[in-house]
Amino acid sequence: MPVGLVPTMGFLHDGHLSLVDLARRQNSSVITTIFVNPTQFGPQEDLEGYPRDIPRDLELLEKRGVDLVWIPDREEMYSKGFQTWVTVDDVTRFLEGKMRPGHFRGVTTIVAKLFNAVMPDKAYFGQKDAQQVVVLRRMVMDLNYPIEIVVAPIVREEDGLAMSSRNVYLNPAERQAATVLFRALKTADQAFKAGNRDADGLKRIMEEIISSEELANLQYISCADMDSLEELSGQVNRGLLSMAVFIGKTRLIDNILIGI
Amino acid sequence: MPVGLVPTMGFLHDGHLSLVDLARRQNSSVITTIFVNPTQFGPQEDLEGYPRDIPRDLELLEKRGVDLVWIPDREEMYSKGFQTWVTVDDVTRFLEGKMRPGHFRGVTTIVAKLFNAVMPDKAYFGQKDAQQVVVLRRMVMDLNYPIEIVVAPIVREEDGLAMSSRNVYLNPAERQAATVLFRALKTADQAFKAGNRDADGLKRIMEEIISSEELANLQYISCADMDSLEELSGQVNRGLLSMAVFIGKTRLIDNILIGI
Numbered sequence: 425m426p427v428g429l430v431p432t433m434g435f436l437h438d439g440h441l442s443l444v445d446l447a448r449r450q451n452s453s454v455i456t457t458i459f460v461n462p463t464q465f466g467p468q469e470d471l472e473g474y475p476r477d478i479p480r481d482l483e484l485l486e487k488r489g490v491d492l493v494w495i496p497d498r499e500e501m502y503s504k505g506f507q508t509w510v511t512v513d514d515v516t517r518f519l520e521g522k523m524r525p526g527h528f529r530g531v532t533t534i535v536a537k538l539f540n541a542v543m544p545d546k547a548y549f550g551q552k553d554a555q556q557v558v559v560l561r562r563m564v565m566d567l568n569y570p571i572e573i574v575v576a577p578i579v580r581e582e583d584g585l586a587m588s589s590r591n592v593y594l595n596p597a598e599r600q601a602a603t604v605l606f607r608a609l610k611t612a613d614q615a616f617k618a619g620n621r622d623a624d625g626l627k628r629i630m631e632e633i634i635s636s637e638e639l640a641n642l643q644y645i646s647c648a649d650m651d652s653l654e655e656l657s658g659q660v661n662r663g664l665l666s667m668a669v670f671i672g673k674t675r676l677i678d679n680i681l682i683g684i
Numbered sequence: 685m686p687v688g689l690v691p692t693m694g695f696l697h698d699g700h701l702s703l704v705d706l707a708r709r710q711n712s713s714v715i716t717t718i719f720v721n722p723t724q725f726g727p728q729e730d731l732e733g734y735p736r737d738i739p740r741d742l743e744l745l746e747k748r749g750v751d752l753v754w755i756p757d758r759e760e761m762y763s764k765g766f767q768t769w770v771t772v773d774d775v776t777r778f779l780e781g782k783m784r785p786g787h788f789r790g791v792t793t794i795v796a797k798l799f800n801a802v803m804p805d806k807a808y809f810g811q812k813d814a815q816q817v818v819v820l821r822r823m824v825m826d827l828n829y830p831i832e833i834v835v836a837p838i839v840r841e842e843d844g845l846a847m848s849s850r851n852v853y854l855n856p857a858e859r860q861a862a863t864v865l866f867r868a869l870k871t872a873d874q875a876f877k878a879g880n881r882d883a884d885g886l887k888r889i890m891e892e893i894i895s896s897e898e899l900a901n902l903q904y905i906s907c908a909d910m911d912s913l914e915e916l917s918g919q920v921n922r923g924l925l926s927m928a929v930f931i932g933k934t935r936l937i938d939n940i941l942i943g944i
Contacts, residue, residue, distance in 0.1 A: 508770065508773070508822060509771050509773070511769050540799075567800050
């Protein structure tokens, strides 16, 4: 009687729903949580503006046959005197962890809380947040959680933009410009497949494409080891290409695995 | 069908066995773990010399009707690349946490691991480690563990010395001197019951008794709030009297609750 958990921050899109569908196929019970977790947002980030639409989310989840939706409020999750944190050290030092100090401490703490409260057999996360998957797998291993982390591929719009609740922030011109992330990743992937295996060369290819888009402002670009997330150099046989790009004021991330 | 967990570091004494007996009465299954957890020892502490006697422990636990004894080895609990920690902030800043930096991070991490692996309904700890109880209760609350922390009273030798695996370090003269901890606590408790409610006055009473014992070297003495563990001053209605005292090279702790 396996129980599947799909933790979300709500404002669901087809990426979330692909996780729900996968969980539905693999479990006899599916629980979805909706919680915009304040501790994973930095002080300058979009916690208060984060998009919310609970009635629509509930309708979507009901149609997909979710058994239980848990929508805790902030005071329930972080009551007076809260002071306990779960931290993963090494793999949080890079990429998103470097750009968003404290972000992963918030993620691992809330996911540990959800795991403890729900005690699922499997938990579902999207490859869109590639580092989050690495961090949570490490947490599960290190803390002896008897839970399988199941990862589903990135779901994209027809023009390649990775689905994200934050895409709603984009105006029409920005929405068009936002396709540049996947164009850069795909071009580097094609170059890799054509035999260009130099990490710096692949990053240069992506940088050039990002810089050709006027509305795009590159925050970081990376070719990293898939497990340790350490930056690679020289010839690579496999790796995680990832980036964070501001399109106007909206920060987008995307990634692609090469060599697997 | 409740499951009770009694985590220990082995070299069992009647204090541990009182926890096992209580767990046996309250659960249909009782699991005891024996693991000398390296991450809760400081670099100058007694990790390698910590007393061990697994055959004797197993015999004692079998007699008490424990269903399962889990004795993980170090590599099993802290495998290559281990990097995840559970930390409780505020209540670990005082007392033992202040004297033993990193100690409670080790305790909360290993207990979280045992909780996740065993998924007990109740877990048993001794009041001897009074701060540990406060820290673990906070962890359970903050991280949504559906586990009840059950605390059993300190078990003492006939002359009042609190049972501890470390008492084996004491030579005969030190063993005699070690009774000074409980004598100090008991005298302060009697003064409190007789109407002396001044925190500093109670601490002075204990200090004088400790300093009268030549082999004793006081590390700290405290009259603290039972929940926050913050040091109290002025008139107190209830509190935790606690101390750490070196008897020769052996560090002993003891405590008593007043006003409850």
